[in-house]
Amino acid sequence: MSTKHAITVTVNGQRHRSEVEPRLLLVHYLRDVLDLTGTHVGCNTSQCGACVVLLNGEAVKACTLLAVQADGCEVTTIEGLAPEGSLHPIQEGFWEQHGLQCGFCTPGMIMASYQILKHNPHPTEAEIRKGLEGNICRCTGYQNIVRAVQAAAEQMHASTAAQPVASSD
Amino acid sequence: MGIAAMLGTPIKRREDPRLITGQATYVDDLKLLGLLHMVVLRSPYGHARILHIDTTEARQYPGVVAVYTAQDLQGKVGNVAVAVPLGYISEGMGCRGPLASGKVRFYGDPVAVVLAEDPYSARDAIDLIDIDYEPLPAAVDVEQAMQDDAPILYEEFGTNIAYGMHPPSKEIDRIFAETQAAGGVIVKTRLINQRVAPVSMETRGVVADYRKADQSLTIWSSSQIPHLLRNILAVQIGLPQHKVRVIVPEVGGGFGSKLNVYPEEMLAAFASMQTGHPVKWIEDRSENLAVTVHGRDQIDYVEAAATPEGKITGLKVYGISDLGAYSQLFTDVIMIAFGFPVSCGAYDIPAVHLSADIVFTNKAPTDAYRGAGRPEATYAIERAIDLVAHRLGKDPAAVRFLNFIRPEQFPYKSAAGATYDTGNYHAALQKAMDLIDYPQLRLQQAQQRAEGRLVGLGISSYIEICGFGPKGTAPVGLYESARIRVEQSGTVMVYTGASPHGQGEETTFAQIVADEFSIPVEQVLILHGDTDSTPEGRGTYGSRTTAVGGAAVYNAVQKLKEKMKLIASHLLEASPEDILLADGKFSVAGSPQKAIPFSDVATTANLSNTLAPGIEPGLEITVFFEPDACVFPFGTHICAVEIDKTTGEPHITRFVAVDDCGRQLNPMIVQGQIHGGIAQGIGQAMYEGVVYNEDGQLLTATLMDYALPTAPELPFFELAHTVTPTPVNPLGVKGIGEAGTIGSTPAVVAAIADALGVPHIDMPLTSEKLWRLIQQR
Numbered sequence: 002m003s004t005k006h007a008i009t010v011t012v013n014g015q016r017h018r019s020e021v022e023p024r025l026l027l028v029h030y031l032r033d034v035l036d037l038t039g040t041h042v043g044c045n046t047s048q049c050g051a052c053v054v055l056l057n058g059e060a061v062k063a064c065t066l067l068a069v070q071a072d073g074c075e076v077t078t079i080e081g082l083a084p085e086g087s088l089h090p091i092q093e094g095f096w097e098q099h100g101l102q103c104g105f106c107t108p109g110m111i112m113a114s115y116q117i118l119k120h121n122p123h124p125t126e127a128e129i130r131k132g133l134e135g136n137i138c139r140c141t142g143y144q145n146i147v148r149a150v151q152a153a154a155e156q157m158h159a160s161t162a163a164q165p166v167a168s169s170d
Numbered sequence: 171m172g173i174a175a176m177l178g179t180p181i182k183r184r185e186d187p188r189l190i191t192g193q194a195t196y197v198d199d200l201k202l203l204g205l206l207h208m209v210v211l212r213s214p215y216g217h218a219r220i221l222h223i224d225t226t227e228a229r230q231y232p233g234v235v236a237v238y239t240a241q242d243l244q245g246k247v248g249n250v251a252v253a254v255p256l257g258y259i260s261e262g263m264g265c266r267g268p269l270a271s272g273k274v275r276f277y278g279d280p281v282a283v284v285l286a287e288d289p290y291s292a293r294d295a296i297d298l299i300d301i302d303y304e305p306l307p308a309a310v311d312v313e314q315a316m317q318d319d320a321p322i323l324y325e326e327f328g329t330n331i332a333y334g335m336h337p338p339s340k341e342i343d344r345i346f347a348e349t350q351a352a353g354g355v356i357v358k359t360r361l362i363n364q365r366v367a368p369v370s371m372e373t374r375g376v377v378a379d380y381r382k383a384d385q386s387l388t389i390w391s392s393s394q395i396p397h398l399l400r401n402i403l404a405v406q407i408g409l410p411q412h413k414v415r416v417i418v419p420e421v422g423g424g425f426g427s428k429l430n431v432y433p434e435e436m437l438a439a440f441a442s443m444q445t446g447h448p449v450k451w452i453e454d455r456s457e458n459l460a461v462t463v464h465g466r467d468q469i470d471y472v473e474a475a476a477t478p479e480g481k482i483t484g485l486k487v488y489g490i491s492d493l494g495a496y497s498q499l500f501t502d503v504i505m506i507a508f509g510f511p512v513s514c515g516a517y518d519i520p521a522v523h524l525s526a527d528i529v530f531t532n533k534a535p536t537d538a539y540r541g542a543g544r545p546e547a548t549y550a551i552e553r554a555i556d557l558v559a560h561r562l563g564k565d566p567a568a569v570r571f572l573n574f575i576r577p578e579q580f581p582y583k584s585a586a587g588a589t590y591d592t593g594n595y596h597a598a599l600q601k602a603m604d605l606i607d608y609p610q611l612r613l614q615q616a617q618q619r620a621e622g623r624l625v626g627l628g629i630s631s632y633i634e635i636c637g638f639g640p641k642g643t644a645p646v647g648l649y650e651s652a653r654i655r656v657e658q659s660g661t662v663m664v665y666t667g668a669s670p671h672g673q674g675e676e677t678t679f680a681q682i683v684a685d686e687f688s689i690p691v692e693q694v695l696i697l698h699g700d701t702d703s704t705p706e707g708r709g710t711y712g713s714r715t716t717a718v719g720g721a722a723v724y725n726a727v728q729k730l731k732e733k734m735k736l737i738a739s740h741l742l743e744a745s746p747e748d749i750l751l752a753d754g755k756f757s758v759a760g761s762p763q764k765a766i767p768f769s770d771v772a773t774t775a776n777l778s779n780t781l782a783p784g785i786e787p788g789l790e791i792t793v794f795f796e797p798d799a800c801v802f803p804f805g806t807h808i809c810a811v812e813i814d815k816t817t818g819e820p821h822i823t824r825f826v827a828v829d830d831c832g833r834q835l836n837p838m839i840v841q842g843q844i845h846g847g848i849a850q851g852i853g854q855a856m857y858e859g860v861v862y863n864e865d866g867q868l869l870t871a872t873l874m875d876y877a878l879p880t881a882p883e884l885p886f887f888e889l890a891h892t893v894t895p896t897p898v899n900p901l902g903v904k905g906i907g908e909a910g911t912i913g914s915t916p917a918v919v920a921a922i923a924d925a926l927g928v929p930h931i932d933m934p935l936t937s938e939k940l941w942r943l944i945q946q947r
Binding site: 022024025032036037038039040041042043044045046048049051078079080083088092095096097099101102103104105106107108111126127129130131133134136137138139140141142143144145146147 | 182183185186187188189190191192193194195196198199201290369370371372373420421422423425454455456671672673674838839841842843845846847848849850872873874878880881882884886887
């Protein structure tokens with residue numbers, strides 16, 4: 002048993018002060034301490050990307066970060082991507098284009114897609130596929146995920162009103 | 171457009187809002203008061219004797235509540251369930267309790283469990299259990315495991331061969347000899363269908379909550395089979411069935427791997443009963459790769475005889491199925507019961523000879539994985555057809571056209587045993603060839619080859635048997651059920667025994683009901699996955715949910731519709747035969763002004779105390795559907811590849827799939843199923859493979875080592891379809907869940923072999939393997 006550390010993390014705009022074991026993974030902190038279970042654990046080894054969240058606006062795999070490493074940071078999870086009651090264009094894209102089946106990889110896929118579009122608002126199919134290579138989906142064969150990101154890019158381009166709330170850029 | 175135009179429409183899925191916002195509840199998202207966390211200690215050896223277990227230190231670790239070994243389960247928990255026909259394999263062979271006793275037989279075999287107040291402490295304590303093992307030589311290679319001097323898993327039986335099927339071959343030998351005498355050819359090959367891992371993105375997981383006060387157990391499990399899980403688990407842990415409730419929450423994929431009652435479900439239930447606390451177990455990915463059932467792992471010796479024109483006169487298949495260390499639910503029957511009946515594929519082959527051995531080895535148990543037996547059978551026949559074409563110097567498409575069962579031959583009784591419902595194999599192949607512009611692509615490839623490029627084309631014309639099904643074939647009836655209640659508001663509640671894990675049945679089933687009741691889809695609610703509220707069902711697997719479960723829903727609606735027409739006829743003062751239902755209204759034929767809304771009839775049925783004599787109040791019914799026969803989807807996949815000469819890396823340049831699953835209820839969902847199926851089929855062809863070393867150590871225990879296809883590796887799939895409905899169910903639908911996996915693999919292998927100008931290469935066709943072949947050219 003190790004000494005606990007005090008951390009302060011702002012998650013989806015809300016400040017949390019917690020005492021955590023130094024070995025506690027960020028993903029377990031989000032899921033088990035803050036009850037934000039939309040972020041999933043798929044592999045424990047950074048391959049599958051089901052745990053992708055935004056740390057200070059950049060996509061990270063929350064299963065390979067310690068909660069203490071997020072001390073003083075801002076985290077956005079799938080629950081905080083769009084204001085309550087509305088959908089982010091990427092979420093809409095996934096729904097419209099049937100970009101999910103079992104849905105388990107979906108939160109991580111959506112957060113990774115956010116990262117792609119943040120740096121490249123008009124990605125080609127190849128760029129989208131490359132951008133998603135750290136995320137595994139076993140259901141869709143990725144085709145409709147690619148379409149979902151393309152649809153989101155178009156919508157975000159068409160409507161500048163639909164700015165993501167969580168953007169720290 | 172009226173309200174009733176839902177079927178055949180690609181409406182968006184109703185399950186998605188909760189999934190895209192992170193609000194869905196998977197098993198690991200559940201929190202219960204007093205929850206204990208279970209962690210399993212597993213064998214680090216492929217084969218070893220357990221000499222001594224000391225759990226003292228683990229029990230004393232802070233936060234630990236209990237530690238159990240096989241000894242603690244004695245007389246309290248039954249064996250892992252196996253659903254094989256009686257007498258099929260020797261009683262006791264392949265059997266196990268949930269924790270190993272005496273011996274461990276594969277890497278990951280569960281040996282002990284720790285229950286602790288938090289998962290980190292449980293994990294710490296696992297390391298404090300001290301076990302003395304005596305490592306034993308392992309039987310890893312299946313053909314070596316069949317030899318007399320092989321290490322034996324079950325010593326008392328003296329062999330690793332669980333069952334052999336070796337019928338006389340005189341007749342097929344005569345046919346082969348005659349074909350050869352008449353100037354025909356015999357092709358022979360040995361095909362390895364390598365062991366693969368299903369890898370649903372959500373691993374398995376279970377929460378068990380036993381209440382001592384009323385001796386009742388609630389299980390939340392990531393499962394494809396809530397009712398089977400309840401029925402089997404109740405027996406295993408000695409509770410009456412009505413005291414066990416299974417709830418299957420959101421399930422993050424299964425692909426057959428969650429079609430089992432696993433040791434951990436039994437252990438969590440046992441632990442909860444012992445401690446009086448709810449118990450959670452969540453599989454980690456390494457456990458998932460080590461102990462959740464694997465798929466395939468079959469070797470086929472295939473021989474085909476053909477006339478000089480390429481007409482197949484006979485087929486011989488000798489299959490060896492690698493069972494792994496233990497029998498799970500369907501381990502022993504995957505090859506013989508699910509694969510063998512479709513050994514002849516889409517072809518009119520007059521004679522077939524099937525023989526088999528099924529063999530235990532020191533590896534994880536194999537069982538159902540998307541396709542289960544049918545991908546292996548399809549791979550064997552499709553490769554055989556290509557070998558005939560290769561030998562005769564004919565185009566593989568032409569050999570297929572020559573041998574296809576013709577549309578007028580249906581229903582068609584195959585020499586391998588199955589009776590095919592409907593099909594039009596010529597049309598699917600032709601459409602795929604048109605879509606990819608086959609003649610042009612062949613010409614183009616000839617030019618590219620002349621430039622020294624490694625390009626190839628592969629065709630696979632598959633069929634599938636699914637929608638299990640049918641009466642009298644399985645140890646228990648494989649039916650589905652639907653309970654439908656039309657509430658007083660007109661809302662329709664549908665309780666289905668089928669339980670999905672990504673298939674979108676909340677959408678397709680609602681489409682069936684909305685269409686048949688002529689009401690908006692929003693007025694229909696589909697509920698599933700809770701054995702306390704849903705009628706008995708058999709689960710989602712074998713591409714059966716729509717063909718069997720959907721048919722039950724359809725039939726239930728018809729019965730309720732009759733009753734509603736009767737009530738409407740009284741309200742409208744007309745004869746029941748004259749009542750029509752359209753656009754959300756019951757009306758009188760010929761007098762459209764005499765009409766009453768669907769919801770008013772629902773209100774009357776539920777509230778009125780003046781219903782006509784003989785009409786019971788309420789609108790609720792439970793219907794079961796057990797099909798008389800299986801359904802046989804089919805199609806053709808064509809793959810074009812180019813191999814990078816310097817690295818050996820294969821690139822799929824085109825992938826065309828023409829699939830026929832009969833009538834499509836939601837084409838968007840159908841296409842999604844095909845995409846995912848193809849991706850898994852390509853995965854097996856090019857990337858995936860479970861690898862053990864000679865000691866039975868698993869070398870692919872993380873996703874760093876087990877290669878799943880990612881987005882940049884997969885091509886854009888070009889889909890088209892034909893529609894050949896089935897008479898087997900009232901919807902005319904066949905299954906589509908597994909078709910992509912069955913059809914795609916042989917096409918990819920054929921294309922890569924074609925690119926290298928060789929008859930066959932064993933999977934997975936990794937760039938390393940291809941690079942080596944290129945160096946040898």
